[in-house]
Amino acid sequence: MRKKKKILVVEDEAHLAKGLKFNLEREGYDIVVVDNGQRALDALAKDNFDLVILDLMLPKLGGLEVARQIRAGDIRFPILMLSAKSTDKDREIGLEAGADDYLTKPFHLPELLLRVKGILRRWEWYRQPVLDHEKFHFDSMWIDFSTGQARGQSGEFYLTTKEAQVMKLLVGKKGAVVSREELLEKVWGYDPDTETRTVDNFVARLRKYFEKKPQKPEFIVTVREKGYQFIAKDSA
Numbered sequence: 001m002r003k004k005k006k007i008l009v010v011e012d013e014a015h016l017a018k019g020l021k022f023n024l025e026r027e028g029y030d031i032v033v034v035d036n037g038q039r040a041l042d043a044l045a046k047d048n049f050d051l052v053i054l055d056l057m058l059p060k061l062g063g064l065e066v067a068r069q070i071r072a073g074d075i076r077f078p079i080l081m082l083s084a085k086s087t088d089k090d091r092e093i094g095l096e097a098g099a100d101d102y103l104t105k106p107f108h109l110p111e112l113l114l115r116v117k118g119i120l121r122r123w124e125w126y127r128q129p130v131l132d133h134e135k136f137h138f139d140s141m142w143i144d145f146s147t148g149q150a151r152g153q154s155g156e157f158y159l160t161t162k163e164a165q166v167m168k169l170l171v172g173k174k175g176a177v178v179s180r181e182e183l184l185e186k187v188w189g190y191d192p193d194t195e196t197r198t199v200d201n202f203v204a205r206l207r208k209y210f211e212k213k214p215q216k217p218e219f220i221v222t223v224r225e226k227g228y229q230f231i232a233k234d235s236a
Contacts, residue, residue: 004030005050005120010040010066011082012058020053023109024116037061041069051119056083056094064097071098076148076161078119082107100161101189118189122165136171138219138232141210143167152209159209162187166202170220170230179227203228 007024011017012035021031032047034040037058044052052070056063067079081099094102100122101115134146143150145168148159159167165187170178180199188198203222207214219232 004028006030006032006048007116008040008043008049008052009033010035010037010052010058010063011055012036013055020112023113027113027116029116035059037063037066040066044070050123051078051080051116053080053082053116054099056081056085064093067094067097067099071161076123076164078123080115080119096160098161115189122186122189143171150209153212154209157209163202163206166199167206167230170228174230174232177223177226177229182227199228 005028007029009017009020009024009031011020011033014035017033017035021033024031032043032049034043035058038061040052040054040058041061043049054063054066058066063081063083067081070077070079079099079101081094081097081102082105083094083102084105100119103112103115135142135144141151141153143159143164145164148161148164150157150159166183169183169186183199203220204214207217207220210219211217219230221229221231223229
């Protein structure tokens, strides 16, 4: 029998927390609810969860700080952030703090359920080993996919969750062309037909990390009208 996915809901609005618990349990998830940030960190330290649904505005310890502390301990753990703040800047701050996705209140229940399903599906994919080992070496650089730590042209640093996911997909299919549509679907969970510059912006950032001349890339190469190709070999 397949084990239920366990989700931690961190929400101080009692009626909303109750509704989330009821509807997520109807979908077959095992749900634990806490009402402040410190209790969230305590619960995560004591038990194994597959996802946290995290309200931004919380008593005692805010959602942004909770997300940062989670991300400091696990570069890959899935976080869905909920907030009444709806500006692009608010969303950017939430994602930079470590959220995998950001949903504005009030939200439609079907959308939340789809976001949860998508994040868990991507989490399962990301947990699969990229190779037979997690640390990939190329040229004089490396990426540790278990921690997100990397060495680029300017020294050691940490990739963000999305940066690590993009590199994992490219490295895992090294030598093959990876389309923008596949990157959007697996890393962001977007409909593959979505028109967006998101992928191109992330690739440009990764090239600054790993390419000697980002405008003339050697490793992360554009294949016109098709996508991107990672062509370096593992040098370990």
